[in-house]
Amino acid sequence: MKNSTKTFLLTIMAFFVASCSKEKSEYQLTATLPKEVKVDSLYLLDYKGEKIKGVVADKEGKFVFTGKAAEAAPAGISNEKAHLYIPFILENADIAIDVKDTDMNTDIKGGEIHNIVYGYEKDPKYAKLNLERRKVSKEQFTDLDMTDEKKVEEARKIVNTVGDQVYKIKNDYLKKVVADDNPPMAKAIASTMISDRDYTAEKILARLAKYKKEIGKSDYITYYEKMMNEFKEMQDNAENVTVGSTYKDIIGKDRNGKDIKLSDLVAKNKYTILEFWASWCGPCRGEIPNLKKAYAKYNSKGLEIMSVSLDSKNDAWIKALDDEKTIWPNVIVDGEFRNPQVVNYGITGIPASYLIDQDGKIVASNYDLREFDLDRTLSKFIK
Incomplete structure (x- = not known):
């Protein structure tokens, strides 16, 4: 009897140890959304923005991800259609993400590293101000x-x-x-x-x-x-591409696969705006109405625009062109921010803009070509 009891206890202990070990070597991420946020699937993204996996809601309306994390690292859950992205630290632990409302106010119960790094979210003053x-x-x-x-x-x-x-x-x-x-x-x-x-x-x-x-x-x-x-x-x-410096040429392909060179546009026009953007960039899309107004007002007076997309997918770029109905030259380049032509401009964020005169000199850039300042800047150069 004693041996049977001892064997039973050892079995229970072994099961407990195995269970604990399993919990420490895997993650279980459970996400819940309010009914007002109507999505049928969520994606788990790694720190590169690449999809690790996607899941659909279970019978209880929860989105459950399981797997093994090689190390604790930034990650996020996402649904592009709902404009939803919740960042957190993915690590081997039980993680619960509870989205409270359509404003994406969220309560996250994470693992050790998440709780340390995102501890500021538990500060009542931070929560209130946010x-x-x-x-x-x-x-x-x-x-x-x-x-x-x-x-x-x-x-x-x-x-x-x-x-x-x-x-x-x-x-x-x-x-x-x-x-x-x-x-x-x-x-x-x-x-x-x-x-x-x-x-x-x-x-x-x-x-x-x-x-x-x-x-x-x-x-x-x-x-x-x-x-x-x-x-x-x-x-x-x-630092080498500033107002007063000479522009650097760019060649990209338009939606039909035809090469368009910035240098050709600069040579033919009094002034050319070079605009780096992407379909996924909200501020970039927000600037398009301003560019349309400027194009309508100044194109006949010698202004041209060349928009360079840093999209990774042609389909997303072309859809954005159709949605925005832009009529000036638009091109896309391979490699996004890492394209050597883009690296030449030191682009670390978009939108990024440069106004180039016919001699190839950059005469204005970035914030001078945003919103209300765009027309003010152009009116100084184009009469």
Whole structure:
């Protein structure tokens, strides 16, 4: 009897140990959405934005992902049609993501690294201000006449006043994660999430090298190191493509596969706007109405536009062209941001714009070619 009891206890202990071991070596991610968010599937994306897997809702309306994570790393769940993206840290743990409403207010119960890195979301002051930021943004911009420069500037000032407080709490918290005694992977991820001018590419790379020695092999850190080195190269290139410098030529293919050269357009027109954009970029799409107005007003006076898409998929780009009904030259280049022609311009974010005169000199760029400033800038050069 004693032997039977002992055998039974050993069996139970073995099962318990095996269960614990399984929990530590796998993740189970459960996501719930409110009924108002009508989606039939969700995708799990890795830190590169690539799809790991997709699932449909179960009978209870939950989206359940299971698998093994090689390491803790940033990830997200997504549904493009619903414009839904929820970031978190994917690691081998039980993870629960509960989206509360259509504003995407979310409660996440994650693993150890997630709870450390995203701890600022549990700060009552941060949570209150973040809700206030969303509320104020909706109040200020819903039904706002975006052609009224004064009202738009006032709305932005009000929203930014709250937004700056939100980002300060987040950045201060992440800096503390880096400074305190936390797991190296938590520090590494926090370092890559800080938005602060003091955190230069050089400083981030130095920290990542230190954490990599402590962690050992890390695909995420290796990937981010590569990204930061490319970013440094782009920054260096951007310093050589400024107002007063000579533009660099670009060749892309239009929707029919025909090559279009920027140099041909520059030679034929008094001024040419070079615009980098993508179909998935909201601010880029938001600038198209301004470009249309400028084209209608100044094209007959010698203005041309060349839009260069950094889309990865031709179908998405062509659909955007059809939706937006743009009539000036539009091309796409391979490799997105990593295309050598794009790297030459040091593009780290889009939209990015340059106004080039017929002599090939860049006479204005970026914010001088945005919104209300676009017409003001063009009116200085084109009479």
